[in-house]
Amino acid sequence: MTNDLFGGFGGLLKGLSSFMPQDDPDAKLIKAQSDLNDLQNQETELYAEIGKKSLLRNSGQFPELESKLKLVQSNLKEVQASLEAVQREKTKKDRAERQTEEQCTCPECGHRNLEGVKFCQECGAKLGSSSCPACRAVLPPGTRFCGECGAKQEG
Ligand SMILES: [Zn+2]
Ligand SMILES: [Zn+2]
Numbered sequence: 001m002t003n004d005l006f007g008g009f010g011g012l013l014k015g016l017s018s019f020m021p022q023d024d025p026d027a028k029l030i031k032a033q034s035d036l037n038d039l040q041n042q043e044t045e046l047y048a049e050i051g052k053k054s055l056l057r058n059s060g061q062f063p064e065l066e067s068k069l070k071l072v073q074s075n076l077k078e079v080q081a082s083l084e085a086v087q088r089e090k091t092k093k094d095r096a097e098r099q100t101e102e103q104c105t106c107p108e109c110g111h112r113n114l115e116g117v118k119f120c121q122e123c124g125a126k127l128g129s130s131s132c133p134a135c136r137a138v139l140p141p142g143t144r145f146c147g148e149c150g151a152k153q154e155g
Pocket of ligand 1: 124
């Protein structure tokens with residue numbers, strides 16, 4: 001928050017210097033409007049900072065606002081939690097897609113096959129992860145020798 005505040009003051013200086021005279025009234029209007037927005041944002045930020053500080057000192061002064069604030073904060077927490085859940089879901093989906101991509105891509109010739117096919121449509125090599133017939137370890141496509149027990153793989 002402190003950083004935002006300092007950023008705001010930097011914006012204040014920039015805002016004042018942009019009141020330099022310019023010929024085009026349209027450009028002047030746009031500048032003035034953006035300066036106005038800037039300063040209003042800074043004012044809001046400062047009010048928020050003052051409000052936070054005074055609330056820390058005199059809690060209970062604005063019971064209605066404080067209960068609204070609590071509600072907003074609890075909603076915020078819920079939304080953050082659901083956002084995290086969605087992000088986890090997305091990561092899982094991305095991983096599943098990568099896995100499918102890997103299983104469809106031929107380890108021998110690199111051909112991207114249709115989903116669900118067991119052998120490369122280009123060269124006939126076996127696709128998808130398989131398990132070692134000797135030790136049952138799961139092996140990535142194209143494995144020639146089992147990484148667990150060293151048994152030679154067929155296909
Ligand atoms: Zn192939
Ligand atoms: Zn094995």
